[in-house]
Amino acid sequence: MKMIKLSPTSLNFFLNCPLCFWLSMNKVIDTPGTPMATIMNGLDRVIKEYMNRYRPHGKIPPFLEGKVPGKLIEFLPKSLKAEIGGNVLSGRLDECLVLDDGDHAPLDHKTKGFALKSGNEMNDAYQLQMDCYSLLLNENGHQTNGVGYIVYYYPDFGELHEGIPFRVHAVKVKTDPKKALKVFKDAVKCLEGEEPKPNKECGLCEYVRERKVHR
Ligand code: SF4
Structure with missing residues (x-):
């Protein structure tokens, strides 16, 4: 049997609609997809380059000091x-923290237009992504202890002539590699x-079928 290769994104696709997932993987029928604003990619690149500058010094970059450990x-x-x-399950971590006791914790950057409503906003897609990262770390010999971090970036009001200010908010999340394994x-x-x-919640396939029946 052919080897199946999945990622956290494709597992979220599966949870969203098994039929869409099955058609895209088995029949190569893709959904049109959602266009992604290039500003997201640009910010992602800038954040990662900034993090890489601090990596060789074995410390947390100043904007995350006191917000995440290790x-x-x-x-x-x-x-x-x-x-x-x-x-195969594969995935690319945005970042990984090494905690004081040597355990590892995945960290993901998320760019948003506004501050979090609850201060601790979490959706199922983010949760599965973090569970998958913990599983991938474990399977590659890095012990995790059931925690990960999501760092949110959103624009703030200020003196724009000095540069557009961004707020940084880190949220500690629980991770469960066993849940990722089950979804996989x-x-x-x-x-x-x-x-x-x-x-059923999408309903589009049902709608199309009904239209054909009543034509
Ligand atoms: S129900 Fe919606 S998501 Fe699922 S296959 Fe049909 S159009 Fe795609």
């Missing part, structure tokens, strides 16, 4: 892979099975 990992892997039952196995099972049912 130090930056010395060598940030380009991507991590885990072979699970003959299939469920996604593989889905791909190896018959065409699944569409997500």
Whole structure:
């Protein structure tokens, strides 16, 4: 049987609608996708370059001091892979912290237009992503202790002639590699099975089918 290769993004795709996921992976029928603002990519690049400048010094960059523990990992892997039952999960961590006791904690950068509503906002897609990163770290010999960090960046009001100010807010999240492993196995099972049912909450497939019936 052909090796199945999945990522945190494709696992979120699976959870969103097994049929869309199955069609894109088994029949190479892709959804149109959502255009991504280039400002996001630009900010991501700038943040990562800034972090890399502090990596060799074994310390946390000033804008994260007091917000996250430990130090930056010395060598940030380009991507991590885990072979699970003959299939592969791979993912690229934005960043990884090494805590004082030597455990590792994944860190992800998220750019937003506004401050978090609750100060501790978390959605299912982010949670699965962090669970997958913990699993990938463990499978590559880096012990984790059930925590990760999401760092949010959002613009603030200020003297714009001095540069557009950004706020930085770090949130500690719980991570569970076992949950990521379960979703991975469920996604593989889905791909190896018959065409699944569409997500009822989306309803678009049902709508198209009804239109054809009543035409
Ligand atoms: S229900 Fe929606 S998400 Fe699922 S396959 Fe149909 S159009 Fe795609």
